[in-house]
Amino acid sequence: MPASLIIPASLRRPGIIGALTLLAMLAVLASLAFGSSRLSAGQVWDTLFHSGSAPEDLHAIIFGVRIPRTILGVIVGVCLGVAGTLMQGHTRNPLADPGIFGVSAGAGLAVVIGVFVFGVTGNAFTVVFAVVGALIASVAVFGITAAGSEPASPVPMALAGAAVSALLDALTSFIVLADRDALEAYRLWVVGSLSGRPTGVAVAVLPFAAAGLLLAVLNTRALDNLSLGTEMARGLGENVLVARVVGLAAITLLTAAATAAAGPVGFVGLVVPHLARPLVGAGHRWLLPASALLGISLVLGADVVGRMIGGTGEVQVGIVLAVLGGPFFVAVARRRSLAAL
Amino acid sequence: MRILVAAVAATALLLTGCSSGSSTPDAAAATSDGPWSFTDDLGKTVTLDHRPARVAGLSEVVVSLAKYGIKPVAAFGYASIKTDPRFEGVDTTGITEVGATYGEIDVEKLTEAAPDIIVADVYPTDTKGTIDPTQPDYGFKDVAQQTQIAKIAPIVTLKMGGDGADVIKRTTELATSLGASAETVATAEKAYTAAKTDLQTTAAASQVEVVALYADADGVSVAKAQDDPALRLYSDLGVKFFAPTPEGFYWGTYSWENAGKIGGDMVLLNSSGYQQAELLKQPTFATTAAAKSGQFHPWSSPGLDYVSQAAYMTQLSGFLKESKPVS
Numbered sequence: 001m002p003a004s005l006i007i008p009a010s011l012r013r014p015g016i017i018g019a020l021t022l023l024a025m026l027a028v029l030a031s032l033a034f035g036s037s038r039l040s041a042g043q044v045w046d047t048l049f050h051s052g053s054a055p056e057d058l059h060a061i062i063f064g065v066r067i068p069r070t071i072l073g074v075i076v077g078v079c080l081g082v083a084g085t086l087m088q089g090h091t092r093n094p095l096a097d098p099g100i101f102g103v104s105a106g107a108g109l110a111v112v113i114g115v116f117v118f119g120v121t122g123n124a125f126t127v128v129f130a131v132v133g134a135l136i137a138s139v140a141v142f143g144i145t146a147a148g149s150e151p152a153s154p155v156p157m158a159l160a161g162a163a164v165s166a167l168l169d170a171l172t173s174f175i176v177l178a179d180r181d182a183l184e185a186y187r188l189w190v191v192g193s194l195s196g197r198p199t200g201v202a203v204a205v206l207p208f209a210a211a212g213l214l215l216a217v218l219n220t221r222a223l224d225n226l227s228l229g230t231e232m233a234r235g236l237g238e239n240v241l242v243a244r245v246v247g248l249a250a251i252t253l254l255t256a257a258a259t260a261a262a263g264p265v266g267f268v269g270l271v272v273p274h275l276a277r278p279l280v281g282a283g284h285r286w287l288l289p290a291s292a293l294l295g296i297s298l299v300l301g302a303d304v305v306g307r308m309i310g311g312t313g314e315v316q317v318g319i320v321l322a323v324l325g326g327p328f329f330v331a332v333a334r335r336r337s338l339a340a341l
Numbered sequence: 342m343r344i345l346v347a348a349v350a351a352t353a354l355l356l357t358g359c360s361s362g363s364s365t366p367d368a369a370a371a372t373s374d375g376p377w378s379f380t381d382d383l384g385k386t387v388t389l390d391h392r393p394a395r396v397a398g399l400s401e402v403v404v405s406l407a408k409y410g411i412k413p414v415a416a417f418g419y420a421s422i423k424t425d426p427r428f429e430g431v432d433t434t435g436i437t438e439v440g441a442t443y444g445e446i447d448v449e450k451l452t453e454a455a456p457d458i459i460v461a462d463v464y465p466t467d468t469k470g471t472i473d474p475t476q477p478d479y480g481f482k483d484v485a486q487q488t489q490i491a492k493i494a495p496i497v498t499l500k501m502g503g504d505g506a507d508v509i510k511r512t513t514e515l516a517t518s519l520g521a522s523a524e525t526v527a528t529a530e531k532a533y534t535a536a537k538t539d540l541q542t543t544a545a546a547s548q549v550e551v552v553a554l555y556a557d558a559d560g561v562s563v564a565k566a567q568d569d570p571a572l573r574l575y576s577d578l579g580v581k582f583f584a585p586t587p588e589g590f591y592w593g594t595y596s597w598e599n600a601g602k603i604g605g606d607m608v609l610l611n612s613s614g615y616q617q618a619e620l621l622k623q624p625t626f627a628t629t630a631a632a633k634s635g636q637f638h639p640w641s642s643p644g645l646d647y648v649s650q651a652a653y654m655t656q657l658s659g660f661l662k663e664s665k666p667v668s
Binding site: 057184307 | 421587
């Protein structure tokens with residue numbers, strides 16, 4: 001990057017964060033301006049700033065659909081971007097995804113149980129079930145590894161997470177193949193989407209997202225130490241167990257919030273850290289905010305694409321990300337040395 | 342609402358009357374012997390050395406047969422017998438449920454039920470009524486599953502496309518060939534004709550435009566009346582339907598952003614997906630005239646037979662009388 005030759009590093013990183021903030025703001029504007037209902041920029045502007053006199057249908061589209069959806073996209077983007085970076089930092093595995101601790105599978109099973117056992121179908125209740133399910137799955141994974149020699153060690157946790165996920169997915173299949181209502185709820189939930197969610201969902205997940213972000217901030221310095229290896233981190237006076245538990249709690253809360261709000265959305269947690277690292281380096285003080293901002297841009301950008309390609313209907317953000325994310329990740333993986341963590 | 346309850350109660354009485362009255366001749370018919378054959382809507386002729394006494398199949402078809410007194414031994418569908426509104430008024434004791442979600446059929450249980458034939462149906466893929474021969478019948482997961490199940494007993498397939506009146510005729514022909522008594526059919530047809538005339542009269546006097554829809558988190562799918570046999574039948578009787586603008590066969594799909602463009606005065610709401618309260622929480626849909634009027638009624642997709650249709654037409658006529666044009 002030639003710019004780095006001229007601009008001192010101390011100014012370069014804030015500059016990049018500023019540019020990423022601008023990019024995220026553009027994504028927010030695009031999310032307000034574009035949709036499957038083709039409104040002109042003037043109509044959107046008038047509705048936003050003269051909402052009192054705006055026609056009822058435009059008001060409903062902007063304030064009832066696009067603004068709540070954009071807010072949800074921002075929450076999901078921040079949560080998944082930060083969770084992905086935390087996950088890769090803790091596991092020192094460039095292919096780690098926040099879903100690896102069984103969080104998605106736990107949330108999915110809880111949604112299905114909510115419908116099947118308790119007959120809960122309302123969106124706000126589904127959120128509560130998803131969050132609780134994600135937390136239980138994560139605690140179960142932690143509990144399994146806590147019996148081992150090194151508690152909360154990332155690799156055994158990833159293995160336990162895969163095993164727990166497989167078990168929970170099997171239970172989910174068992175229920176949805178026998179009950180139509182559960183299948184319907186699961187089918188809608190399992191494709192990550194920002195569409196059709198009432199505003200209550202964003203409010204319901206916000207506390208979990210905020211708590212997760214707070215823990216992520218507290219975890220920043222420990223993550224930098226841990227990236228030097230467990231022994232080195234101990235040598236630097238880091239309490240590895242505490243650092244791991246705080247990190248795990250942050251990842252779980254953030255992923256649970258995002259998953260509860262939009263269903264499982266893939267690739268964001270995986271790709272964002274790889275985009276952020278070459279821009280701001282491996283230090284988590286810069287990496288975490290860069291990941292949050294890139295997460296917003298990626299989720300909202302993909303959602304806008306999905307709204308524009310479906311005619312009068314739409315394509316869900318989860319599908320857009322899966323389709324775009326695959327080749328994109330291959331390109332990233334080929335260009336950067338993945339071992340350089 | 343009271344009218345609706347009364348209509349449902351009256352229908353239930355009618356149904357019980359029908360089935361109990363017809364039990365004796367059916368029992369006699371079921372014992373009649375001799376070779377049996379039926380050419381289904383895919384042109385396939387099923388021949389057996391006796392009239393099939395044990396019938397299994399897709400719930401939306403077996404329900405229609407049950408209304409004519411042909412009691413199925415097993416049923417599969419995309420809902421359980423308990424929750425499928427089409428089974429209302431049918432005595433379900435002795436019917437083994439062999440699948441409660443789409444394509445999940447317990448082959449072992451179905452084999453144990455020892456059916457003589459399995460009834461299913463198939464939906465066209467376009468307005469012209471094209472049937473895709475590479476696809477399995479409706480209700481089967483894939484061709485492999487259907488092939489496996491066809492080994493248990495031959496499959497008789499009815500086509501759920503085109504004019505609903507023709508589909509009803511075919512269902513009735515199948516029921517008659519399976520031993521439904523002429524008396525049962527005649528009684529049902531009489532009630533159907535009366536309900537049809539009533540609906541026709543109501544529709545002629547009503548300015549209400551009906552919108553039949555299904556909704557979920559992805560948006561609202563509005564049915565195209567000409568592509569659904571039953572809705573087409575009601576439309577032919579003079580019921581006015583809102584025509585969705587989005588392209589596509591059977592459904593016109595609106596994203597939630599576009600849901601404010603849905604017209605019509607009275608909603609016929611699919612029994613699965615979002616229900617009234619969830620629909621009204623969507624700000625765009627809430628701006629539509631139909632949503633504001635609160636004129637919501639169930640669209641239970643009743644079977645295409647005289648009994649089910651007479652009952653639903655009577656209901657629909659009641660819905661229309663209750664509703665006012667608002668758009």
